Amino acid sequence: MNHVEKTVAAIKAKFPEAVEDVIGFRGETTVVVKPESILAVSRFIHDDPELNYTYLADLAGVDYYPDEPRFAISYIPYAMAANARFRLKVYLPGDDPQLDSVTGVWRNADWFEREAFDMLGIKFNNHPDLRRLLMPADWVGHPHRKDYPLGYEEVQFSFNWREVDAKKPYAKD
Amino acid sequence: MADLRELETTLDELKHLFSERAQTGETMVLNMGPQHPSTHGVLRLILELDGETVVHAIPDIGYLHTGIEKNMEAKTYLQALVMTDRLDYLNNIGNNLTYCLAIEKLMDVQVPERAQVLRVLMAELQRIASHLVWLGTHCIDLAALSILLYCFRDREHIMDIFEMVSGQRMMTSYIRPGGVWRDVPPGFEEAVKDFLDYIPAKLDDYERLLTNNPIFKQRTQDVGYVSAEAALMWGMTGPSLRGSGVNYDVRKAMPYCGYETYEFDVPLETGGDVYARYRCRMREFRESIKICRQALDRLSKTKGPVITSDRKVAPPPRSELSTSMEALIHHFKLFTEGFSPPKGEVYAATESPRGELGVYLVSGGAPKPRRVHYRCPSFANLQVLNYVAEGHLVADLVAIVGSIDIVLGDVDR
Numbered sequence: 001m002n003h004v005e006k007t008v009a010a011i012k013a014k015f016p017e018a019v020e021d022v023i024g025f026r027g028e029t030t031v032v033v034k035p036e037s038i039l040a041v042s043r044f045i046h047d048d049p050e051l052n053y054t055y056l057a058d059l060a061g062v063d064y065y066p067d068e069p070r071f072a073i074s075y076i077p078y079a080m081a082a083n084a085r086f087r088l089k090v091y092l093p094g095d096d097p098q099l100d101s102v103t104g105v106w107r108n109a110d111w112f113e114r115e116a117f118d119m120l121g122i123k124f125n126n127h128p129d130l131r132r133l134l135m136p137a138d139w140v141g142h143p144h145r146k147d148y149p150l151g152y153e154e155v156q157f158s159f160n161w162r163e164v165d166a167k168k169p170y171a172k173d
Numbered sequence: 174m175a176d177l178r179e180l181e182t183t184l185d186e187l188k189h190l191f192s193e194r195a196q197t198g199e200t201m202v203l204n205m206g207p208q209h210p211s212t213h214g215v216l217r218l219i220l221e222l223d224g225e226t227v228v229h230a231i232p233d234i235g236y237l238h239t240g241i242e243k244n245m246e247a248k249t250y251l252q253a254l255v256m257t258d259r260l261d262y263l264n265n266i267g268n269n270l271t272y273c274l275a276i277e278k279l280m281d282v283q284v285p286e287r288a289q290v291l292r293v294l295m296a297e298l299q300r301i302a303s304h305l306v307w308l309g310t311h312c313i314d315l316a317a318l319s320i321l322l323y324c325f326r327d328r329e330h331i332m333d334i335f336e337m338v339s340g341q342r343m344m345t346s347y348i349r350p351g352g353v354w355r356d357v358p359p360g361f362e363e364a365v366k367d368f369l370d371y372i373p374a375k376l377d378d379y380e381r382l383l384t385n386n387p388i389f390k391q392r393t394q395d396v397g398y399v400s401a402e403a404a405l406m407w408g409m410t411g412p413s414l415r416g417s418g419v420n421y422d423v424r425k426a427m428p429y430c431g432y433e434t435y436e437f438d439v440p441l442e443t444g445g446d447v448y449a450r451y452r453c454r455m456r457e458f459r460e461s462i463k464i465c466r467q468a469l470d471r472l473s474k475t476k477g478p479v480i481t482s483d484r485k486v487a488p489p490p491r492s493e494l495s496t497s498m499e500a501l502i503h504h505f506k507l508f509t510e511g512f513s514p515p516k517g518e519v520y521a522a523t524e525s526p527r528g529e530l531g532v533y534l535v536s537g538g539a540p541k542p543r544r545v546h547y548r549c550p551s552f553a554n555l556q557v558l559n560y561v562a563e564g565h566l567v568a569d570l571v572a573i574v575g576s577i578d579i580v581l582g583d584v585d586r
Contacts, residue, residue, distance in 0.1 A: 025517045026278050055405055058520065060533050060546035074533060076520055080405075080419075083426050087520065108408025111556050129190065134235035134585060137186060144243055 003084035004029050007051050014044055020091075029086040030074075038075075038090050039100040045077055046105045053077035056106035057085060061116035065146035070094030071122055075102070098123035101130075119144035190231050191221045200228055207236045211314045211571040214581030218558075218574075220567070227570055230562035232555055237585040245545045249511030250276055250350065253542065258344040260547060261583035263306050266299040266335075267525045269348035272545070274429055275521035275534040276350040279514040282486050284430075287472070288352035288479045292430045294365070294468035295338070295347060296523070297461040301372065302331040303526035304454050304461075308379065311451070311575040315392045320379060327375055330368045337361060350512075351487040352480030362469060369465055376458050384455070393448035397561050397573035400445055407557035411528025411550050412457060413577050416450035418443040423524040437464050447576040454578075485512055511540035527551050527578050551583035 001009075008031060012019050018037035023030040033041050045053040058076040069091040078085040090099060101124035102109045113124045114133040121142035124130055132139060141148055156164045194200045200223045207217040215236035221229040241260060245253035257268040270292055277284060284292075309324030332342040338357050339345040347354050383389045399409070404417040414421055422439040424432040440456035442449035480487045484503040493500035516538040522531040528550030535544040554577050562570050 026281065026519055028519060030518070056408060057522070057529065058531050058533060058546070058548040060544070060548070062535050062544045062546075064537075064543070074518070076531075076533075080421060085520075087518075106408070107406045108553060108556055111552065131186070132235075134238040136235070143240060146246075150243065150247055 003079060003082040004086045007045060007086060010048070010051060011041060011045065015041055030089050031086060032089045032091065035090040035092055035099040039102060041088065042102045042105045051079060052081055053079045055080055056109055059109055059112035059116070061120040061122055063120055063144065063146045065094070068094060071097045071120060073099065073116060073122065092122060097121070098125060100125050101127040103127055118142070121145065187219065187231070191229055195221050212574060213310060213579055216579065216581055222567070225566050227562045227565050227567060230559050230570060232558055234584050237581045239586065241586055242545050242547060246542055249540050250542060251507070251511055253545065254349065255346045258346055259582065260586055261525065261549065261551070261580050262343060263303040263580050264299055264525045265343055265345050266295045266348060267523055267530055269346060270296055271521055271523045271530050271532045273348050273350045274523065275519050275532040276514065278519045278521055279517060279534060279536055280486060282351050282481055282483055284352055284481060285478045287475045287477050289430045290468050290471045290475055291353050291357065291479060292348060293432065293435065294465055294472065297464045297468065298331050298334060300461045300526045301458060302328050304458055307454065307578045312383070314571045314575040315389065317389065320382065323375070323379065327372060330371065334364050334368065337364060349480065349487065351483060356479045362473065365465065365469055369462055373462060376455070380455060390448065392572055393446065393451060395446055396565065396569045397447045397576060398445050399557060399561055403560065404557070407560060408553045409528065409557055410553065411525070412453045413450055413528065413554050415440065416442045416453045417445040423522050423529050427522060429523060435464050435467050447572050450576045513538060513540045525550050527580065527583065528554060547586055549583040549586060551579040555579050555584055
């Protein structure tokens with residue numbers, strides 16, 4: 001039994017209610033847990049001396065629009081001593097997505113969570129400093145959502161110069 | 174007046190980040206950047222200063238945010254590849270490589286041996302080029318101006334090799350899903366060999382100029398100390414982590430492209446300060462040269478295709494198009510609709526010059542990716558700054574930012 005299998009078994013034994021699914025794909029293991037238990041599961045795999053997932057390699061949000069549950073957050077904890085990593089995943093509803101922040105467990109989740117908040121509008125409760133990270137503070141909307149348009153600027157040629165110019169947002173005299 | 178009010182609200186929002194002394198005016202809150210020559214791009218640092226001592230240094234990023242991850246979702250897998258070059262503009266090959274590794278993992282594609290060797294060779298050349306830029310800019314931060322010119326002169330040789338191979342100096346898009354774009358042209362092996370013979374003596378020169386230089390040592394030793402625990406807690410990777418004595422290198426921990434068959438060491442330093450990170454990178458140069466030599470040796474021995482023969486992923490050779498109907502169909506399908514990987518999600522990681530570069534790729538079974546997330550080493554490493562900078566002088570802050578080796582394209586994406 002390798003370290004990841006051991007981890008999955010330990011999580012299942014400790015939180016039988018929380019684990020929704022275990023998926024194996026291309027040699028990667030994904031453990032889907034309930035959003036309300038993410039903090040407890042994270043703390044458990046971090047603090048347990050056997051499992052020892054003291055490092056968070058990645059945290060990313062996904063938008064499955066128009067499916068429901070719409071959002072997902074994927075965590076990749078890494079046990080450096082055992083050289084093992086797997087994916088922890090939570091699914092969140094499209095309406096008011098929020099879950100507990102894991103910054104108390106892995107300090108470096110800070111910016112990753114802020115990015116997910118900024119880009120997808122997922123709220124992380126008890127985050128020490130939940131502000132927008134990449135977009136300006138007064139930005140409206142969450143650009144990485146699937147229903148947020150990409151946005152293009154119309155190309156200005158000589159034949160439509162005035163027409164495009166009239167639509168530009170800068171101050172006219 | 175309006176500007177002043179705006180400024181006040183901005184400061185209000187950030188109040189919780191500073192000490193209480195900032196409220197009374199005892200300490201001063203100042204902006205460093207985004208247009209500051211020593212922030213390596215458009216990094217804005219909001220500093221709280223007690224005299225010349227840094228109390229807090231809060232990075233404010235996003236000035237180079239390009240929305241590449243969002244844009245990639247609107248393109249086919251192959252079209253999105255050219256955008257990956259633009260993320261970390263000093264590690265273009267590595268960005269291509271990580272993205273292609275993720276696609277290959279997703280589609281379970283086998284890459285030919287020769288392509289693997291070429292990938293390793295190009296990635297290591299890129300590492301040398303990136304470290305040369307780091308060395309030059311880091312020294313300029315410490316007021317050693319001449320090193321920059323030397324480093325850029327040497328880097329130019331690598332850029333010439335890249336141009337020879339891919340037609341582009343920087344935005345190469347050379348590494349493609351299933352292999353590499355095409356085989357190397359005649360004269361490539363000599364060019365790389367010449368460079369590998371040329372560079373060690375130059376590195377000796379730079380080390381002679383810097384490593385035992387008392388001014389350089391004063392500026393870097395015991396500056397920006399990060400303990401191993403703190404480095405891990407803040408999620409640092411790459412030479413910045415290895416400078417604190419943690420032996421973690423993706424090339425060793427999770428080998429890709431056959432790195433496990435190459436003989437090289439992972440340089441470790443235990444100092445944890447700016448000087449240790451400098452030493453670590455200087456030694457990495459030598460290891461990369463070692464890998465390049467081995468790869469070059471293998472390249473002459475391995476012949477064969479440089480891209481997979483799986484026509485669902487890689488286009489057929491041009492010569493087949495006029496004779497084979499199937500080739501024409503595959504070609505047309507690949508460049509119009511693109512390929513559709515199965516539903517699923519993967520995470521692929523490589524060791525970029527700055528640390529662990531990861532790609533989290535989610536496929537919905539469509540020809541366009543559902544989500545591409547770049548786990549960028551600069552982004553992850555920069556978080557540590559506020560923790561390290563405390564108690565240092567502003568001039569040291571510049572040295573610390575330089576030693577973490579951030580690329581703003583990598584931070585903001």
